[in-house]
Amino acid sequence: MSGFATPIFAILAVIVSLLPVPSHWRARNFVILGLVFWLVVGNLNIFVNRIIWMSNAKNSAPIWCDLSVKLMSMASFSLPCSALLISSKLYDIASLKYSKRTPEEKQRLWILELFCITVLPVFYSLLTLVSQGHRFNIVYGRGCEPAVYFSSVSIVIDYGIPVSLCITSLVYSVLSLRHFFIHKKDFDAILSKSGSGISTKKFLRMISFALIDILINFPILLAAFALEVSYMKIIPYTSWDFVHKRFSDVWIYPRTAISSSRFKHFLTMTSFATWSQCMMGFIFFFMFGLNTDIKSDYVKAFMKVKGMFHLKTQKATREYKDDNICSTDDISDVSNHKSEDSNIHPDGVSVEFSHVDLEASGHEASNYSISIPSNDDTKTNRFA
Known part of the structure; x- marks a missing residue:
């Protein structure tokens, strides 16, 4: 049963993450939409890997694994990056900087946000090739995993960049809350003046989500780094050719390998990353999927589906009656x-x-x- 828990929670996280999307699409909140996209991608990746390799460690889908390890890199970068975009924008709004921007500046800011949630994750995944020692690993019960050549370069890329995003986002979040508490009585007027279309409740939901994202991912990154340093020796990064001389290799970790005590730290690290990804999907739903506006969307969708089902039922009933009524000629x-x-x-x-x-x-x-x-x-x- 434990093998089924992860894919079940991963696919549920995908479903609940998508529920608030229509509301944010109408508001053209592309930062939140980008966050949802990467939550869905990350959890779908987990779901597929755990289903295919639930009880084996065969190299049965090499092309998928090539894509999967890059999707992991993109998701690990995109979540703290999205939190940074949210917290920095809220800081601009709370400090009245956003209201002073010209339409051209707001347009450039929007393009920058779109670039950060679409293009930067791809660049980051390509950057991880620098510290990728071989093609990928396949772990029994878990599926495709990145193959990291543990060196000072990999520490900067795999830990330094995400940690710096978390710290920067934390600073912006604290400054945003500071402005909120200083101008608490007039904060509704400040938000209205900014022209951002954000209410006080939505401001607090967004800043809370950014803080939760930081408080979950930042300790996990530090814990994973501490485990890696304690169990792995930092290897000198001599040259690109030396690191990638056997890049086409695929390392297989069967059930007997992962049951060893030496492998426990790796399982712990991957479990942290996996469950934090699932958890963020549910947290996003609780933060943005239960407010009054979105509940009305759920009711409308339910009534629409109910109406479609009712029409199909009526049509089937009429066809049944028509087939069973004898005509006068008969x-x-x-x-x-x-x-x-x-x-x-x-x-x-x-x-x-x-x-x-x-x-x-x-x-x-x-x-x-x-x-x-x-x-x-x-x-x-x-x-x-």
Whole structure:
């Protein structure tokens, strides 16, 4: 059962992350939309890996693994980067800098945000090639994992950059909260003057999410770094050719390998990263998916689906009724089999007809009975 827990929570995190999307799309909040995109990508990546390699460590999907390890790099960069974009924008709004920007400056800021959530993660994933010792690892029960050549270069790329994003975001978040508490009484007016379309409640939700993202990912990065340093020796980065001389290798870690005590630190690090990714999906939903505006979207969507289902049910019912209602011509064909001179069938079956009006259809129809003589009595079957 433990093997199923991770993919189940990962796919649930994907679903709940997508629920608030329509509201943020209408508001054109591309930073939040970018955050959702990378949450979905990260959790889908976890789901696919855990499903394919739940009970094996075979190199069955090498192309997927090449993509998967890069998606991991992009997601690990994008989450703290999104938190930084959110906290810096909220600081601009709270400090009245945003309201002083010209439309051209706001347009450039919007382009910069879009660049940071779409292009920068790709650049970062390419940068990780510098410290990628071989193609990828496949771990039993976990799937594709990045292959890191642990050196001073990898420390800067894999830990230094995400940690610096977290620290910068934390500074902006603290400064934003400082402005909020200083101008608490007039904060609604400040937000209205900024023209950002953000209410006080939304401001607090966004800054809270940025802080939670930092407080979850920052300690995990530090813990992963501490575990790596304690169990791994830092190897000198002599040259690109030396580090990548066996780049095409794929290292397989079967069940027997991961059960060893030496491998425990790696399992701990990957578990931290995996569950923090799932957790952020649910936290995002609780922060942005339960407010009044979005609840009305859920009701509208539910009523729309209900209406579609109701129409399909009505159509199926009408088709069923149409198939089971006899027409007047069908009944008259049956009536024509009656003998003109006698109601007695040559085989001794008595056919009796009576005419009744069908009020529902407005046509005249016939009810008839068939009597089969027997030695004791007459058995009658009635058809309508």
